[in-house]
Amino acid sequence: MTSPLDQKKIKITGPVVVTANRVGDGAVVYRSPDGGWTTELDRAVIATDASIARTLVAAASGDDLNAVGPYVAPVKLLPGGGVWPGNLRELIRHGGPTIELPAVLGA
Amino acid sequence: MYVYDAFDRKLVTERVNDFRDQVARRLSGELTEEEFKPLRLMNGVYLQLHAYMLRIAIPYGTLSSLQLRQLARVARKYDRGYGHFTTRQNIQFHWIKLAELPDAMAELASVGMHGMQTSGNNVRNITTDQWAGVAPDEIEDPRIWAELIRQHVTLHPEFSFMPRKFKIAVGASHHDRAALRIHDLALRLHRNAAGETGFEVMVGGGLGRTPYLALTIKPFLPTRDVLSYVEAVLRTYNQFGRRDNIWKARIKILVHDLGAEAFADEVDTEWQSIKDGALALDQAVVTEIAGRFRYPAYEKLDDSPKGLAQTRNDDRRLDAWVKNCVTNHKVPGYAIVTLSLKPQGGTPGDATAAQMDEIADLADRYSFGEIRVGHEQNLVLPHIAQRDLPVLWRALDAIDLALPNVNSITDIISCPGLDYCSLANARSIPIAQEITRRFRDLDMQRELGRLHINISGCINACGHHHVGHIGILGVEKNGEEFYQITLGGKADENATLGTLIGPAVPFAQVADVVEDIAAAYLALRQRPDELFIDTVKRTGVEPFRERVYAAR
Amino acid sequence: MPLVENGQVVQDRYVYVGEDERIPDRAPVIVPAKRFLDNADALIGRDGSLGVAWPNDRRVAELAPWLGHLALVALQFPKFRDGRAYSQARLLRETYGFGGTLRATGDVLRDQFQFLVRAGFNSFEVKKPADAGVFAEAVRRYSVFYQASADGSVPAQRRRLHRTAAGDP
Numbered sequence: 150m151t152s153p154l155d156q157k158k159i160k161i162t163g164p165v166v167v168t169a170n171r172v173g174d175g176a177v178v179y180r181s182p183d184g185g186w187t188t189e190l191d192r193a194v195i196a197t198d199a200s201i202a203r204t205l206v207a208a209a210s211g212d213d214l215n216a217v218g219p220y221v222a223p224v225k226l227l228p229g230g231g232v233w234p235g236n237l238r239e240l241i242r243h244g245g246p247t248i249e250l251p252a253v254l255g256a
Numbered sequence: 257m258y259v260y261d262a263f264d265r266k267l268v269t270e271r272v273n274d275f276r277d278q279v280a281r282r283l284s285g286e287l288t289e290e291e292f293k294p295l296r297l298m299n300g301v302y303l304q305l306h307a308y309m310l311r312i313a314i315p316y317g318t319l320s321s322l323q324l325r326q327l328a329r330v331a332r333k334y335d336r337g338y339g340h341f342t343t344r345q346n347i348q349f350h351w352i353k354l355a356e357l358p359d360a361m362a363e364l365a366s367v368g369m370h371g372m373q374t375s376g377n378n379v380r381n382i383t384t385d386q387w388a389g390v391a392p393d394e395i396e397d398p399r400i401w402a403e404l405i406r407q408h409v410t411l412h413p414e415f416s417f418m419p420r421k422f423k424i425a426v427g428a429s430h431h432d433r434a435a436l437r438i439h440d441l442a443l444r445l446h447r448n449a450a451g452e453t454g455f456e457v458m459v460g461g462g463l464g465r466t467p468y469l470a471l472t473i474k475p476f477l478p479t480r481d482v483l484s485y486v487e488a489v490l491r492t493y494n495q496f497g498r499r500d501n502i503w504k505a506r507i508k509i510l511v512h513d514l515g516a517e518a519f520a521d522e523v524d525t526e527w528q529s530i531k532d533g534a535l536a537l538d539q540a541v542v543t544e545i546a547g548r549f550r551y552p553a554y555e556k557l558d559d560s561p562k563g564l565a566q567t568r569n570d571d572r573r574l575d576a577w578v579k580n581c582v583t584n585h586k587v588p589g590y591a592i593v594t595l596s597l598k599p600q601g602g603t604p605g606d607a608t609a610a611q612m613d614e615i616a617d618l619a620d621r622y623s624f625g626e627i628r629v630g631h632e633q634n635l636v637l638p639h640i641a642q643r644d645l646p647v648l649w650r651a652l653d654a655i656d657l658a659l660p661n662v663n664s665i666t667d668i669i670s671c672p673g674l675d676y677c678s679l680a681n682a683r684s685i686p687i688a689q690e691i692t693r694r695f696r697d698l699d700m701q702r703e704l705g706r707l708h709i710n711i712s713g714c715i716n717a718c719g720h721h722h723v724g725h726i727g728i729l730g731v732e733k734n735g736e737e738f739y740q741i742t743l744g745g746k747a748d749e750n751a752t753l754g755t756l757i758g759p760a761v762p763f764a765q766v767a768d769v770v771e772d773i774a775a776a777y778l779a780l781r782q783r784p785d786e787l788f789i790d791t792v793k794r795t796g797v798e799p800f801r802e803r804v805y806a807a808r
Numbered sequence: 809m810p811l812v813e814n815g816q817v818v819q820d821r822y823v824y825v826g827e828d829e830r831i832p833d834r835a836p837v838i839v840p841a842k843r844f845l846d847n848a849d850a851l852i853g854r855d856g857s858l859g860v861a862w863p864n865d866r867r868v869a870e871l872a873p874w875l876g877h878l879a880l881v882a883l884q885f886p887k888f889r890d891g892r893a894y895s896q897a898r899l900l901r902e903t904y905g906f907g908g909t910l911r912a913t914g915d916v917l918r919d920q921f922q923f924l925v926r927a928g929f930n931s932f933e934v935k936k937p938a939d940a941g942v943f944a945e946a947v948r949r950y951s952v953f954y955q956a957s958a959d960g961s962v963p964a965q966r967r968r969l970h971r972t973a974a975g976d977p
Binding site for chain 2: 250
């Protein structure tokens, strides 16, 4: 999907999280309520309006030591509780490539 | 192949140490990401959707078995057990951790491999065709010139911060197997009327948002002048290439804005002042570099050795493989063998660590320890004695590397796409996989003949879709994946950009569309041996457009 | 912003003078390109070392006629990724034979020091004080170079030919 890293204005049409890549290993991480980062989408802080989202991104951008390229990503709130990625790109970032990887590690 | 000397090894080691220091300063916070990013890019380290990606240079696509084994080792130790061969003869690892990168690079440096300038705004891997040095139709080995230029542009103090990347390709035959005309700078070795060897110099090719084919700015450049002329081109680009807009920053924009003649004049003015200086190549230098290229000690063998014809006759599958994967070698009694990395349902261009080790072993046994990587994302064993073809085939067949689909509709060239790449708009690999399933029948593949499909997951065109016989470009519409289809592209000496045939089609329909195009070709061709690309050229895209969009 | 010359932090003798500021008597000054070109004769005739700050989007060929009268040329790196001044530096040194002080200014960072030296710069307005402190070490990161360049480092190819001539393997 078009890179959300080009976001200049943040427009919110639903619940969003702030996501980035962890510096050490590039893993997908989400901003957590304590101002840290988590790999668990369920533990991410969710924003429902643009100004809160902007604040979160600004704070995250200052955390260059731990994570890079923070941006706002849509999520779906599931009926039974729980959070799910809100578009294909985030689905792939969350769950990994949609294809089978060629080898089992160590094979 | 080129053998590193002490200077080459030292440079690569110094580079690893430099990068190790930069990584440490990044992890400690001394360097911000903004400061670190260009530095890591200069070592081929990208940040992708899930992890860092490391791109390792395979200069002009030539690998030793030792190097291939080391790539396998790195894949196992630092990645997830596989690597991906790219459309620029490089290899990529998609799951590397930043903190482990210096160690991975040190292990690669020990066999003369590195990621220098596989990314960043500098001169990238210099490519040639995968049959360089063994093809019957080339006038001499282009890799010697590629190596000379490679050294000259590596860590060049003036050209490490150019407006954008710069891709060079070198060819040495009339038939272009290196896709010269889609490069920023292409050099084609040929002989003039007087029998002297020189380069046709072409600049300004490139795909992406504004695709262009390179224009000839100098029909004949004596080989003595190649470094100074390249320097003049780079200096012109570095000074005058646009830096205000990333989509207008390649040299192709400068060449087309100025016009080829004005651009050539600008280069020439600069060149005149440096051509007889330190960069003029004397024969001693060329001989010295050429001397470190090791060539096999070929035996004196006959073509078509006794028994081979009979063996082929007895085994239909061996015969099919020879017909599809084996081509003529310039040395009698030898052959060039292509290994398809396009298995049915697989990811184009991927190889597991186990496969890499097996190929390295086979290279040692049958190919004088040498392997090649093609921009079509297949591998080549370039020095096979014809008498060894049956035993080689049996070994390849046992490890599923003998699929006779080279140049067929299932020999797809594809970028990694949205499954891996943060630049992508859409996935490319599942599209390729479904196409290979639809066309799995080898008889059907043979019936369709040479047919190149190129798939790119975004406009950056790393899959070279513009020059595919069938080009497929992923785009995004309202959060869904759609694909534009082009027909009639070519990457050879008659390079052509493909023509869009109609509105983009959704993900689920792409394989159907390809089936419709194949069916249209079979209906339209004048003779069974009229190639797909020639049919398209003859009829234009209209009949194909009609067929594809009739029910859509 | 610390100034590094000869491998160490030094005091800047030069005074930057803007388009409309008064030029101090006798002090070494660096004037912007436009002011220089508009007043070249007067500035050259003045008592005191003269430097020109040249923008990175203008050909140094325009400055070439006066190089013999200039003690310093300051080139610009608006962002370190903008490498036009490397070409300007090499042209000044190698094509036009400028022998004075060639100063790198702007976004000048540690990881470009060795490139800058090899391109012909010998004066550096370093962006980060910490980088200034490690200048001497940073320019020794690499000992092997494939290219001949303005700083006189011997390229690998020449060292190879000497080795071959000397009969080494």
